[in-house]
Amino acid sequence: MFRLRRKILLNFWLILLFAALTHSLMAQDLTLRVGQESHRVEGATRDGKSYFRLRDIAAVLELSTNETSSRIDVFGPRGTLSLLDGRPLVHLGDQYILLTGPVWRRSKGNWYVPADFLEKVLPGILNLRLTKESDGTYRVQGVGRNRVRVEFLNYRDHLSVVFRSSRAGVTTVQEFRDYVEVRYGEYLVNADSIADSPDQDLIGSVKFVPEEAFGTFRVEKGDRFYSFRESRLSDPPRLVLDIFPRPGTARSAAGSAATVDLPAAAGSGTSREPTDEDPGQQPRIPVIVVDPGHGGEDYGVDVYQDVLEKGLALVLARKIEQRLVASGEGVRLTRFRDVDLNAEQRSAVGNFHRAKVFVSVHVGGAPLPQTSGAVVYIYDPPPAEFRVAQTKPEDGGGEENDHPELVRWNEGQIGYLNGSRRLANLMQTELNKLFGIQNKVVEARLAVLAPVMAPAVLVEAGFLTNPEDLEMLGNDQFQETLAYTIVQVIRKFLESR
Numbered sequence: 446m447f448r449l450r451r452k453i454l455l456n457f458w459l460i461l462l463f464a465a466l467t468h469s470l471m472a473q474d475l476t477l478r479v480g481q482e483s484h485r486v487e488g489a490t491r492d493g494k495s496y497f498r499l500r501d502i503a504a505v506l507e508l509s510t511n512e513t514s515s516r517i518d519v520f521g522p523r524g525t526l527s528l529l530d531g532r533p534l535v536h537l538g539d540q541y542i543l544l545t546g547p548v549w550r551r552s553k554g555n556w557y558v559p560a561d562f563l564e565k566v567l568p569g570i571l572n573l574r575l576t577k578e579s580d581g582t583y584r585v586q587g588v589g590r591n592r593v594r595v596e597f598l599n600y601r602d603h604l605s606v607v608f609r610s611s612r613a614g615v616t617t618v619q620e621f622r623d624y625v626e627v628r629y630g631e632y633l634v635n636a637d638s639i640a641d642s643p644d645q646d647l648i649g650s651v652k653f654v655p656e657e658a659f660g661t662f663r664v665e666k667g668d669r670f671y672s673f674r675e676s677r678l679s680d681p682p683r684l685v686l687d688i689f690p691r692p693g694t695a696r697s698a699a700g701s702a703a704t705v706d707l708p709a710a711a712g713s714g715t716s717r718e719p720t721d722e723d724p725g726q727q728p729r730i731p732v733i734v735v736d737p738g739h740g741g742e743d744y745g746v747d748v749y750q751d752v753l754e755k756g757l758a759l760v761l762a763r764k765i766e767q768r769l770v771a772s773g774e775g776v777r778l779t780r781f782r783d784v785d786l787n788a789e790q791r792s793a794v795g796n797f798h799r800a801k802v803f804v805s806v807h808v809g810g811a812p813l814p815q816t817s818g819a820v821v822y823i824y825d826p827p828p829a830e831f832r833v834a835q836t837k838p839e840d841g842g843g844e845e846n847d848h849p850e851l852v853r854w855n856e857g858q859i860g861y862l863n864g865s866r867r868l869a870n871l872m873q874t875e876l877n878k879l880f881g882i883q884n885k886v887v888e889a890r891l892a893v894l895a896p897v898m899a900p901a902v903l904v905e906a907g908f909l910t911n912p913e914d915l916e917m918l919g920n921d922q923f924q925e926t927l928a929y930t931i932v933q934v935i936r937k938f939l940e941s942r
Contacts, residue, residue, distance in 0.1 A: 447869035475560075476582045477505045477531045477575075488581075489557055494546045498555035499528075506571065506585065517556050521570025523655060528556065529913065532881035535562070536851040538646060538654070539570045539921040549883045568659065572633060588659070591632035595639045595651050595662065604647045606664055606686045613682040618675050621925075622767065625663040625673060627684060634660025636776035641925060646670075648687050664688075674814040733935060734800040736738060736893065738807035738903075741785030746810035746909045754808050754909065757782065757891035757918060762806045764928035795897045796857065802868065802935055803901035805893055808918060809908045817911040818882035822903040823865045824895055825888035857896040864900035864942075879930050880907065880914075900938070904931065 473488035475497045486501040499517070503510055509520045515530045527536040530550035535542045542565055549557040558566075561582060563575050576584045592611040597604065608616075608627060615630035636653040649665035664686060671691035677684055737759040739745035745754025762778055769776045777798050779791045795803040809820065858865065869886045876885060894901045906927055907914035917923045 462556055473581045475502075477502070477585055478578070478582065479505065479585045485660050489550055489551070491557070492546065494544070495560050496549055497560065497562075499556040500554060500560050500562070502558075502567075502655055506567070506573065508570070508582065512556070515550070519549075521567075522572050524570040524897040526566060526570055528558070529881070530556075532913075533559075533878065534881070534917065534923070535566050536916075537566060541917060541926065542569075543879070543926055554673050588633045589631075590635055591629065591660075592635045592637065593629070593660070593662075594637040599909065603687050606648070606651065606688065606930075608662065608684040608686075610682040610684075613679070616677075616684050618684070620673070620687070622764070623666055623921075625664040625666070626684065627664070627686070628768045629660045632659060636660065636662075642675065691897070699735075730775060731799045731801050732777045732802045733769055734777050734779065734795040734798060734899075735762045735765050735769075736791045736795075736803065736805040738805055739785070740780055740783055743785045746808060755808075757808050757909075759783070761808075761924060761928060764924055765804070765806070765931055768928055768932040769935070772932065774936075776846050790894070791893050792857070795899060795901070800897065800899040800901075801939060803894075803897045803899050804931070804935065805901075805903040807903060807905050808814040809905035810910045811908050814910050814912065816908050817914050818880035818884050819873070819876035819907055820887055820905045821869045821876065822887050822889050822891060822894075822905070823864065823869045824897075825890050826856075826859050826862065827890070855892075855895045857898040858894055858901060861898060861900055865902060868900045868938045869902045871938055872904065872931065873931050875934050876904075876906075879927065906931075 473495065474488045477484045477486060477838045484501075484505040486505070487498040489496045489498070498521070499510070503519060506521075511518045512518070517528050519526050519528070524538055531547050533544045533547045535544060535548070544559045544565065545561050546559040548559075551557055564577070567575060572588060574586045574588045576586060578584050582751050589612065593613055594609045596607040596609060598607060612632050614632045617628045617630070619626045619628070634653075634655070636655070639651050639653065646667040646669040648667050648670065652665070654663060659681040669690040670688060674687045675684065675690075676687070725915045737755075739755035739758060741755075743755065745758065759780070766776045766778060777794060777800075779794045780786055791805070792803075809816075841924075866886070873884065873886045893905055894903060907916050907918050909918065918927075
């Protein structure tokens with residue numbers, strides 16, 4: 446009798462366990478309505494997030510796919526998108542779109558995507574519109590056409606770029622480092638042929654990118670581009686960008702021998718750019734210090750001739766600087782140009798400016814091409830018996846930090862290790878989400894971090910020896926996403942002190 450009761454209880458718990466496991470893989474199915482018909486898309490749950498089977502979505506929308514062991518390409522009437530197993534990034538045209546969760550290859554032929562895939566990604570390859578009717582239900586409808594013609598109007602003090610539309614619809618304008626983007630919504634754009642831009646330095650060209658959403662125009666900035674003003678007119682619908690020149694002489698381009706395109710001098714919150722070697726000309730106001738690794742004859746990783754680590758590190762550092770400045774932070778780069786600085790010079794910039802945070806930016810190389818993703822490093826101090834002095838323990842740098850004077854140069858970081866470790870853990874967590882990997886913070890005796898008297902980390906932002914990382918790191922949109930992620934971590938760290 447006792448054995449029977451125990452067997453019944455065991456079976457009961459096994460049933461509960463099976464039900465729990467089954468529930469963890471189930472979610473509310475998705476319904477796609479096309480005309481009068483409703484189509485079911487299988488749902489599943491993973492890590493608390495809702496996922497939907499890509500094969501079902503493709504069948505309803507008449508999309509074709511091509512699958513390998515870790516990648517699937519989806520072909521639509523307006524373009525192709527690529528998904529990688531375990532990565533939250535979708536490659537669409539020349540951009541990367543970040544999803545709320547990684548793509549999931551459950552088994553061969555069974556790929557699952559997060560819910561936001563339908564709204565953030567699919568419109569880029571469809572001639573259809575997906576409208577959310579309720580939780581778990583989308584209406585699939587045809588998209589109206591909007592014919593857009595680009596015109597140029599010359600004035601004495603500015604140039605106007607006019608986007609003349611056949612239908613009134615949603616348009617958004619956003620400025621980036623090298624161009625101003627005009628993105629259309631609601632109707633699918635048919636763009637007339639664009640004539641060459643006027644022969645002047647305000648804009649380089651206007652390009653139409655049909656793969657992005659319902660259609661996007663990019664107005665590339667010229668050497669004398671300074672600012673723009675947007676206005677909207679009706680009868681017929683028109684969006685007008687009035688573009689104004691930079692006062693005085695033409696701005697100078699940033700010189701660099703790196704083989705990737707380097708950004709022009711960005712606003713750094715100061716009236717001018719000091720020389721890289723002379724930080725002493727700036728006031729001692731606590732700032733965030735960003736260190737672009739390598740430079741000059743020190744190429745860094747150069748296993749591929751078309752991308753050098755030194756140039757890419759400067760590109761990423763500039764993007765980080767621009768976003769920090771836009772958020773109101775004071776920022777200082779250790780180098781602005783393609784010059785080589787030794788470790789002592791870089792850390793000296795951080796200490797002179799009483800850094801609140803010090804971030805050294807690199808991209809990595811590894812013997813095995815499988816090594817991928819970002820890795821964050823912090824300083825590994827020598828044993829206590831080899832130290833002469835220690836700094837006063839601090840959880841951060843900045844305004845409240847009066848640097849001790851009698852500290853060995855290579856021991857400055859010792860008093861800030863707790864703050865550095867917190868910053869590194871935050872950074873690694875967010876970068877792991879971005880790259881879809883599970884890398885860990887690494888402790889190493891790095892000369893560039895040893896003297897820094899502030900929370901300090903070195904970020905290897907991916908590996909040029911990994912084909913997937915190389916492709917992403919060479920993409921401007923991914924660089925912007927990477928810079929955004931790093932800036933958000935820095936701000937979160939500073940706000941939590």
